[in-house]
Amino acid sequence: MITTFLSTAQSFSYMLSTSTSLFHQFPTFPPKSQTLPSRTRLLQFYTPRMASISGFRVWSQIGQGDCSSSSSPGDNGFCSFMEYVGKRGLNVEDDLVILLYHIQYACKQIASLVASPFNYSLGKRSGLGSAAGSGSDRDSPKPLDIVSNEIILSSLQNSGKVAVMASEENDDPIWISDDGPYVVVTDPLDGSRNIDASIPTGTIFGIYKRLEELDNLPIEEKAMLNSLQSGTKLVAAGYVLYSSATILCTTFGSGTLAFTLDHSTGDFVLTKPSIKIPPRGQIYSVNDARYFDWPEGLRRYIDTVRQGKGKYPKKYSARYICSLVADLHRTLMYGGVAMNPRDHLRLVYEANPLSFIVEQAGGRGSDGKNRILSLQPVKLHQRLPLFLGSLEDMEELESYGNVQQKVNPGYEV
Known part of the structure; x- marks a missing residue:
């Protein structure tokens, strides 16, 4: 553990000393498996584990719990995010399951980065200017934003399922693959200007299908048009809240649900199978x-x-x-x-x-x-x-x- 912290601190220090090449100096976080051809192979990563929390032994029945929408956590064990999308039968295509694996993996890396004692310097203003063209230093990217952006980009590239990524941190969309079936739009680290005060931050993402009818256009043009799709065409969306708990809230067009990161196992566990916002609040x-x-x-x-x-x-x-x-x-x-x-x-x-x-x-x-x-x-x-x-x-x-x-x-x- 001490070795890991020292290594992390050294990496952060090195990045800060070479801010002009920050994107390239931060180590990428490739997922455990770079090629996940099927749901069966994907779900092999999630085997039953035993965790100890405050002296209590808790059985996390990953791969055994009932993930049906009618059940609640605890009925038949816990249900992981990957088990839910892989087995629930939500018309989630295999390619999308693989993409979601890489997105949630990237968000775990960002959660660790946000919670790290070494992120103080990364939260400072970089002076690199705003990629989003806001015209305001208040909105200019900070190294922590940029590193989060690079983590997500790396994961999307590793997934092999993304044609283009559009991000708050980039002036233009990034074309990734000609045959990627999906388009991802993202705000990698919303609220990062408050990071020094430990105020909650978050990652926002939306997923569209690639518009195949645009495939013959020049890369810059088809990248932009794919990124400018109407929100009615979203096939999935989500946010990850980095706070007292790390919560992944998502929808695939058939309700909204939330998963909470279990730090003892590293899994996002289903905690709210059906979120219904009250018709009126106060x-x-x-x-x-x-x-x-x-x-x-x-x-x-x-x-x-x-x-x-x-x-x-x-x-x-x-x-x-x-x-x-x-x-x-x-x-x-x-x-x-x-x-x-x-x-x-x-x-x-x-x-x-x-x-x-x-x-x-x-x-x-x-x-x-x-x-x-x-x-x-x-x-x-x-x-x-x-x-x-x-x-x-x-x-x-x-x-x-x-x-x-x-x-x-x-x-x-």
């Missing part, structure tokens, strides 16, 4: 410091619900973490609305995947006027206001009209 999540810059409709809505004078006759409370994944996860659990009324969040790799997850849990994703998934992206890093939450809360919010903040006086764009 929490709103937004940066109240910008209240006086909000449009009239949004101010009226917030004033009304926090006084208990809305359609739900209870006073709402404000809860704001300033980490999109964390604020959304709490909203999924308790209901209410998580929002950023400014043209700030990205449609392709933040709004679309998260709206897909919320809708599959019974909620709604909106830009304040329109359903997010109905919007057609026109630019890779296109920004828009984002409102996510309980169906009844969202309908009430939209009924006020004029909730999108189009000006930002006194603040960086």
Whole structure:
């Protein structure tokens, strides 16, 4: 263990001393198996194990538990993420199972990186400029963002199942393989500017099918067009929350569910087989410091619900973490609305995947006027206001009209 920490510290120190080639100096994390031709072989990685937690011996029945949607964890043992997608019969194709294996593997590496005592320096600003073209140093990538991006890219390349990856950290999509059946869009480490304060962060991803009708186009053109698909074409989406627990929340278009990382075994274990966001909550999540810059409709809505004078006759409370994944996860659990009324969040790799997850849990994703998934992206890093939450809360919010903040006086764009 000490040797591992020293090795990690030395690697981080070396990266920081050679920041101009940071992408290439960070060691990649190839999965245990680089070629996984079938579900049977994939699931061979998950054999029963015995773990000891606080003196109690816990039998993790990986490969033996019932992963049906009607069962709950503990009925017949635990169900791992890979067992669920490999055996559940969710119409998850073999290629997608393999891709998901590599994505969850990458997220485990990022979880370890975020929790490492050596990530303090990696959380500093790199001065490399913003790949997303934000025009703001506040949004400029940091080494931790970049390393996370490289971990995901490496895993997608190793999977052999991805044609193109579009990321917040890259100006343009990266073409990976001519015959990869899938397209992955991702925000590798959302909320990373708060990493020094140990505030929760997250990884967001969405998965599309490759548009085969574009195969004859030049690489740059087909990479971009594949990345600009409408959210209605998502085949899977998810986020991983790095907090007191590491939680993988995902959907394949038939409900939303969550898995929690068991550090004793290294498996994501099914903990919420069917997430249903309450039809109405009692929490709103937004940066109240910008209240006086909000449009009239949004101010009226917030004033009304926090006084208990809305359609739900209870006073709402404000809860704001300033980490999109964390604020959304709490909203999924308790209901209410998580929002950023400014043209700030990205449609392709933040709004679309998260709206897909919320809708599959019974909620709604909106830009304040329109359903997010109905919007057609026109630019890779296109920004828009984002409102996510309980169906009844969202309908009430939209009924006020004029909730999108189009000006930002006194603040960086």
